[in-house]
Amino acid sequence: MxxxxxxxxxxxxxxxxxxxxxxxxxxxxxxxxxxxxxxxxxxxxxxxxxxxxxxxxxxxxxxxxxxxxxxxxxxxxxxxxxxxxxxxxxxxxxxxxxxxxxxxxxxxxxTEPSSESTVQADHETDSEQSPDGTLPLGLDTERLENPIVLGAAGAFLLVVILLAVVNPLAAIASIVAAAIMAVGVGGYLAEWDPFESDET
The missing domain is CATH 2.60.40.10 (Immunoglobulins)
Structure with a gap:
C-alpha cells in the first residue's frame, strides 16, 4: 500500500x-x-x-x-x-x-517486468548446450569425451614435446603427422572415416 x-x-x-x-x-x-x-x-x-x-x-x-x-x-x-x-x-x-x-x-x-519473462531470458542466456547434448559449434560432446580420442591426443602431445627436446627435426615431422591425425579425428567427429574402404 x-x-x-x-x-x-x-x-x-x-x-x-x-x-x-x-x-x-x-x-x-x-x-x-x-x-x-x-x-x-x-x-x-x-x-x-x-x-x-x-x-x-x-x-x-x-x-x-x-x-x-x-x-x-x-x-x-x-x-x-x-x-x-x-x-x-x-x-x-x-x-x-x-x-x-x-x-x-x-x-x-x-510497469513491472514479468518474472516469467525474466526467468526465460536468463535461461536462454545461460544455456550453452542444445537439448541433444551438442556444443554451439555442432560437435558431439559424447564423441569428444570418448576415451580413445582423449588418450590418443594426450599420447601424441607427449611424443611431440619429447621430440622437440631431443631432435627438432623429428618435432617438425611430428607436426606433419599431427595434420594427418587431425584429418582422421575430424572425420571421426563428423561420423566419416577417410580410411574406410567402400564395401562392394
Whole structure:
C-alpha cells in the first residue's frame, strides 16, 4: 500500500508538511500523521473529484503530542482519475494540499517486468548446450569425451614435446603427422572415416 507521511508541528505551531505534493496510488493509500509538537486536531477535506474516486476512513483525527495516527484513503474498484485532498490543522489555521491520482491495479503491475519473462531470458542466456547434448559449434560432446580420442591426443602431445627436446627435426615431422591425425579425428567427429574402404 502506498504511504505518505504528514508532519505536524515540525516547523512551528499547527504546521502541516509532506515530502510529496503529488501521490499516485491504486486501490488505497495510507496517510501517516506524525506529531512533533502539541496535541493537534486534523481535518481532511477531499474535493468532489477525489470523493468520486473513493472515501477516507476518518475526516477528523486527534493526534496527541509525540504520537502518530494512521488514516486510509480507499478507492473504489477500478477507480481512475485525479483529485485533491486538503489537510488542515488548528481548525483551519494551517493547511496543505495534496494532488492524488488513482490508477487501476493493472496499470501499476504492467510497469513491472514479468518474472516469467525474466526467468526465460536468463535461461536462454545461460544455456550453452542444445537439448541433444551438442556444443554451439555442432560437435558431439559424447564423441569428444570418448576415451580413445582423449588418450590418443594426450599420447601424441607427449611424443611431440619429447621430440622437440631431443631432435627438432623429428618435432617438425611430428607436426606433419599431427595434420594427418587431425584429418582422421575430424572425420571421426563428423561420423566419416577417410580410411574406410567402400564395401562392394
Amino acid at each position: 502506498r504511504e505518505l507521511t504528514v508532519y505536524l508541528n515540525r516547523d512551528g505551531l499547527n504546521t502541516v508538511e509532506t515530502d510529496e505534493r503529488t501521490v499516485r496510488a491504486s486501490q488505497s493509500m495510507a496517510l501517516l500523521l506524525e506529531n512533533h509538537g502539541k496535541p493537534t486536531h486534523i481535518h481532511f477535506h477531499p474535493d468532489d473529484d477525489l470523493a468520486a474516486l473513493g472515501s477516507i476512513t476518518e475526516h477528523h483525527v486527534f493526534v496527541p503530542k509525540g504520537e502518530w495516527r494512521r488514516v486510509e484513503l480507499q478507492f473504489m474498484e477500478a477507480a481512475a482519475g485525479t483529485g485533491r485532498l486538503e489537510i488542515t490543522a488548528g481548525y483551519g489555521q494551517e493547511k496543505t494540499t495534496i494532488d492524488v491520482e488513482a490508477v487501476p491495479a493493472e496499470a501499476t503491475e504492467s
